Amino acid sequence: MQLTINGDTFDLDVDPEMPLLWALRDIAGLKGTKFGCGVAACGACTVIIDGLAIRSCSIPVGAVTGEVRTIEGLAEGGRLHPVQQAWMDEQVPQCGYCQAGQIMNAVALLEEVPNPTDQDIDDAMAGNLCRCGTYPRIRAAIRRAAAMMPVPSGNGS
Numbered sequence: 001m002q003l004t005i006n007g008d009t010f011d012l013d014v015d016p017e018m019p020l021l022w023a024l025r026d027i028a029g030l031k032g033t034k035f036g037c038g039v040a041a042c043g044a045c046t047v048i049i050d051g052l053a054i055r056s057c058s059i060p061v062g063a064v065t066g067e068v069r070t071i072e073g074l075a076e077g078g079r080l081h082p083v084q085q086a087w088m089d090e091q092v093p094q095c096g097y098c099q100a101g102q103i104m105n106a107v108a109l110l111e112e113v114p115n116p117t118d119q120d121i122d123d124a125m126a127g128n129l130c131r132c133g134t135y136p137r138i139r140a141a142i143r144r145a146a147a148m149m150p151v152p153s154g155n156g157s
């Protein structure tokens with residue numbers, strides 16, 4: 001089956017029931033997306049499909065109809081995505097394991113809500129667990145990234 005990932009078309013010879021996470025890591029070779037719990041409970045495997053943050057461990061690859069974006073697809077032209085830059089500026093990661101999922105969830109949030117309130121951030125990020133407890137730095141990085149991201153046209157501001 002064909003899948004569009006980060007703008008590239010992949011021909012993947014996989015069982016449609018295979019979780020997308022397996023297809024990304026083991027078939028497409030994109031290891032930036034992490035396995036944490038396997039049951040949609042931790043957010044480590046978050047990718048973006050058609051603008052929505054999706055737990056890739058819990059969606060069969062055959063059910064994917066839109067373009068998939070992973071952590072590997074965020075930087076453009078050698079420049080980090082504003083969320084990645086903010087993550088570095090705030091020195092967010094500790095062990096790092098949850099962070100690709102955190103970043104993808106944050107990107108989906110900021111594309112939907114360009115200037116989130118603290119409550120918006122807490123609500124959107126609640127399902128992304130970090131056993132190292134980097135939550136205060138994650139919130140600071142999201143606020144920093146919001147200030148760096150281009151304002152989408154047509155939002156009236």
Ligand code: FES
Nearest residue numbers: 036037038043057
């Ligand atoms: S590995 Fe998918 S939510 Fe935990």
Ligand code: FES
Nearest residue numbers: 095096098130132
């Ligand atoms: S940085 Fe270690 S689990 Fe989040």
